[in-house]
Amino acid sequence: MRVLITGGAGFIGSHLAHAHLKRGDEVYIIDDLSTGSIDNIKEFQENPKFSNRFFAHIDTIFNNNLLLELAGTCDVIFHLAAAVGVRYILNNPLESIRTNIQGTEAVLNICSKFKKKVLITSSSEVYGKHLHAPLVETDNIIYGPSIKSRWSYAASKLMDEFTALAYYRTKGLKTIVTRLFNTVGPKQTGAYGMVIPRFVNQALNNEPLTVYGDGKQTRTFTYVKDVVWALMNLMGNENAVGEVFNVGGTEEIMILELAQKIIDKTNSKSQINLIPYEEAFEKDFEDMQRRVPSIEKIKKIINFEPKTSLDKIIDEVISSSRKKRRDEV
Numbered sequence: 001m002r003v004l005i006t007g008g009a010g011f012i013g014s015h016l017a018h019a020h021l022k023r024g025d026e027v028y029i030i031d032d033l034s035t036g037s038i039d040n041i042k043e044f045q046e047n048p049k050f051s052n053r054f055f056a057h058i059d060t061i062f063n064n065n066l067l068l069e070l071a072g073t074c075d076v077i078f079h080l081a082a083a084v085g086v087r088y089i090l091n092n093p094l095e096s097i098r099t100n101i102q103g104t105e106a107v108l109n110i111c112s113k114f115k116k117k118v119l120i121t122s123s124s125e126v127y128g129k130h131l132h133a134p135l136v137e138t139d140n141i142i143y144g145p146s147i148k149s150r151w152s153y154a155a156s157k158l159m160d161e162f163t164a165l166a167y168y169r170t171k172g173l174k175t176i177v178t179r180l181f182n183t184v185g186p187k188q189t190g191a192y193g194m195v196i197p198r199f200v201n202q203a204l205n206n207e208p209l210t211v212y213g214d215g216k217q218t219r220t221f222t223y224v225k226d227v228v229w230a231l232m233n234l235m236g237n238e239n240a241v242g243e244v245f246n247v248g249g250t251e252e253i254m255i256l257e258l259a260q261k262i263i264d265k266t267n268s269k270s271q272i273n274l275i276p277y278e279e280a281f282e283k284d285f286e287d288m289q290r291r292v293p294s295i296e297k298i299k300k301i302i303n304f305e306p307k308t309s310l311d312k313i314i315d316e317v318i319s320s321s322r323k324k325r326r327d328e329v
């Protein structure tokens, strides 16, 4: 099978590429390296088992001709390219909206021309400010006002969902919508605000771990390989077409506890510093207090169950960060 992954040099995209290469597929990626990295795909280019089946295009999804060529060549498309992370969105508000809305529309339009099945990666952010758990795919959504640009990520991802479902309903394009909850694992960078790699780096540097607000907000985390398994199995299941699925873990932890766990696991001398949200982000910044998915729907269709515990995930991130540091010396 020939697989196209937009955002394939990113964190999740490169793990997805690896899984398809291991399965024997041909993998094509397109990535402008805005938040992705050549380091994430170097191993495929250098490994003789993979290099003749791996084709990387360092370019933007706005290159229509290239997208036409790649979508025409491939059997299925995973659309992961996006402006990701609240901090990145706050720093690049206009570019982020453009990438997430117009970029996704461009990809869907070309998939539709060739009638190629496409899976898009939306986000748990689309649920907005809910306090209840678990979050179900059919829940209503609650956002803050448009003067708070942090909500533009949620709104842009929601628009992607509407667009994908509209292509399905009006043009018969086979689309699958996934809502990823916090996904974690090796290769993820802490540079754009992702909490576990950021805490691990701070702990390994014996610097204070910066916890926003009072730290009582909770999150769940899913190992990237479990998420990749879910994406591949949804893509292979005809009953997933035209549907929306939460993809996430169910082990809820308070961010303050998470920080302490990482300090303990790294034997770090770090302290925990509480930073008010408005100092860390912007005035009147709003965070979600809880984000726990219901995974009933995805369990029913592909028997998805997150296999990797939070402790194992953190151990993996610590050991890959330590290895990266040794390699860089």
Ligand SMILES: NC(=O)c1ccc[n+]([C@@H]2O[C@H](COP(=O)([O-])OP(=O)(O)OC[C@H]3O[C@@H](n4cnc5c(N)ncnc54)[C@H](O)[C@@H]3O)[C@@H](O)[C@H]2O)c1
Pocket (backbone or CB within 6 Å): 006, 007, 008, 009, 010, 011, 012, 013, 030, 031, 032, 033, 034, 035, 036, 037, 059, 060, 061, 062, 079, 080, 081, 082, 083, 084, 099, 103, 121, 122, 123, 124, 179, 180, 181, 182, 183, 184
């Ligand atoms: N990591 C998570 O916890 C999480 C949670 C929810 C949703 N998601 C979604 O999963 C997808 C992958 O996220 P990730 O965590 O791997 O982030 P990432 O930043 O590592 O991956 C996104 C990739 O898209 C590329 N990209 C951005 N704009 C592009 C453009 N115009 N043309 C080509 N490439 C472009 C980036 O360079 C990057 O490699 C995204 O759609 C994201 O919204 C991730």
